[in-house]
Amino acid sequence: MANNDVKLIGAWTSPYVMRAQIALNLKSIKYEFLAEKTGSKSELLLKSNPVHKKIPVLIHDDKPICESLVIVQYIDEVWSSGPSILPSDPYDRAIARFWAAYLDDKWFPAIKGIGMAKEEEARKAAIEQVRQGLAYLEEEFVKSSSKGKDFFGGDKIGYLDIAFGCFLGWLRVTEKMNNMKFLDEIKTPNLFKWAEKFCADDSVKDVMPDTDKLLEFAKILIAKIRAPQN
Ligand SMILES: N[C@@H](CCC(=O)N[C@@H](CS)C(=O)NCC(=O)O)C(=O)O
Numbered sequence: 484m485a486n487n488d489v490k491l492i493g494a495w496t497s498p499y500v501m502r503a504q505i506a507l508n509l510k511s512i513k514y515e516f517l518a519e520k521t522g523s524k525s526e527l528l529l530k531s532n533p534v535h536k537k538i539p540v541l542i543h544d545d546k547p548i549c550e551s552l553v554i555v556q557y558i559d560e561v562w563s564s565g566p567s568i569l570p571s572d573p574y575d576r577a578i579a580r581f582w583a584a585y586l587d588d589k590w591f592p593a594i595k596g597i598g599m600a601k602e603e604e605a606r607k608a609a610i611e612q613v614r615q616g617l618a619y620l621e622e623e624f625v626k627s628s629s630k631g632k633d634f635f636g637g638d639k640i641g642y643l644d645i646a647f648g649c650f651l652g653w654l655r656v657t658e659k660m661n662n663m664k665f666l667d668e669i670k671t672p673n674l675f676k677w678a679e680k681f682c683a684d685d686s687v688k689d690v691m692p693d694t695d696k697l698l699e700f701a702k703i704l705i706a707k708i709r710a711p712q713n
Contacts, residue, residue: 489514490542492528494521496700498591498649499551500539501690505645506558508686510565552583555645569642576642578627579635582620583646590616591650594657598705610661617671620647624673633680640684648681655694656701 491507491514493500507514519525519538531540531547541548541557548557559568570576593616596609624635635643658665666675682691 487544492517492540493538494519501649502551502645503539503554504690505686506555510562579643582643621671621674652692652697656698
């Protein structure tokens with residue numbers, strides 16, 4: 484299938500946008516990046532994603548596709564001649580989707596919870612949830628899809644690598660803000676190595692945000708959210 488017209492509405496700070504970027508990079512699809520301005524929503528975004536009004540939105544030949552994981556699956560199906568992103572085995576596919584849903588529904592909200600917690604008890608509970616999630620994923624990495632290879636997807640970055648790896652920038656920011664380590668060589672040795680390989684991959688290295696730059700953005704965002712409303 485020809486690349487035709489591929490546009491991505493996004494922002495450099497968004498882990499969900501990064502999912503679409505990595506998928507497009509893996510398939511070597513050229514696209515135009517339409518950056519949203521922080522704090523406002525463009526007409527194109529509102530028109531393209533009227534239900535959620537969120538980024539990312541992929542626009543392929545003038546047709547919008549919303550929701551990052553839906554976009555990744557769409558890219559995999561449309562440009563099927565490139566390397567596969569979803570596992571070919573139905574069971575492996577189901578497991579990868581299960582963990583992607585867990586990451587979005589439980590794990591990343593816990594990361595956000597650390598930054599937003601007003602009290603120490605809530606902060607500690609969120610930290611524990613993040614640690615528990617990493618322990619689950621460390622175990623999953625060893626026992627399932629990776630089968631001793633570099634990535635959850637095997638030799639190459641796949642669906643769960645994208646779904647999880649997109650959060651590494653925000654995980655590092657959270658580590659810095661809280662002066663702690665989540666991924667380390669002792670407690671999560673496999674995820675530690677996986678994260679290094681993931682960030683160094685050609686499909687990822689140019690879209691993974693610089694941690695210090697993201698940290699500055701996070702500080703401003705948290706201060707804005709915490710500021711008393713008039
Ligand atoms: N479930 C959505 C989440 C997307 C999302 O939360 N995007 C954020 C940026 S990281 C957004 O557009 N936020 C604007 C808003 O909530 O109004 C996906 O996977 O695409």
